[in-house]
Amino acid sequence: MDGTALASMGAGASAAVVGIALLALLLFLLVGGLLLKLAVRFAARFSPPYGRTVLAVFLAALLGTVINVVVALGLGLGGAVGGAEAAATVGWTYNLIATVVGFAMIALMTRLLVRRPDGSALGVGTTLLAAFLYMVMLFVIGFVLAFVAALVAGLAGTTGP
Numbered sequence: 610m611d612g613t614a615l616a617s618m619g620a621g622a623s624a625a626v627v628g629i630a631l632l633a634l635l636l637f638l639l640v641g642g643l644l645l646k647l648a649v650r651f652a653a654r655f656s657p658p659y660g661r662t663v664l665a666v667f668l669a670a671l672l673g674t675v676i677n678v679v680v681a682l683g684l685g686l687g688g689a690v691g692g693a694e695a696a697a698t699v700g701w702t703y704n705l706i707a708t709v710v711g712f713a714m715i716a717l718m719t720r721l722l723v724r725r726p727d728g729s730a731l732g733v734g735t736t737l738l739a740a741f742l743y744m745v746m747l748f749v750i751g752f753v754l755a756f757v758a759a760l761v762a763g764l765a766g767t768t769g770p
Contacts, residue, residue: 641666641747645715648742649723653735657723665722669714676714677707708744716740 642663650656684699720736731739 637670638663638667641670644746644750645719645723645739645743648739648746649719649731651742652739653725653731655726661722661724665715665718668722669711669718672718673707673711673714676710677703680706680710712740712744715743719743 642659642665645662645666646657646659649662681703684703716736716739719739720731720733723731723739725731
């Protein structure tokens with residue numbers, strides 16, 4: 610949605626769009642914090658504080674977004690020069706880079722912010738395992754939500770017998 614579309618909707622509708630986006634961001638942070646807490650619990654066999662995991666998810670998302678914007682600009686925002694085939698290749702390349710950046714950011718923030726009960730940092734292997742489990746959980750949830758959305762969209766398109 611571009612700026613002119615938001616401007617033509619009026620102040621009330623624009624505020625509703627912004628409110629829904631902020632609610633989705635808050636939900637992502639809360640669920641992400643729970644998933645990271647669960648991943649650390651599996652990997653390190655202790656349950657870290659929820660606030661620390663939410664902070665780690667927030668900072669990882671913030672830094673990952675900044676890095677991904679720079680990468681997107683470097684790749685030419687979808688390969689607008691080379692046509693549809695180049696755009697598809699750049700799109701896959703960007704998605705792969707974004708996944709690696711997301712993994713690296715969640716691992717880095719987990720390593721920096723999540724501490725064992727005795728105050729020591731998690732080991733590198735434990736941190737990478739927790740980040741991997743976190744990413745797997747996100748992918749599974751994403752696939753399930755995409756399947757449900759496709760199912761609902763398919764059912765909405767049918768008119769019945």
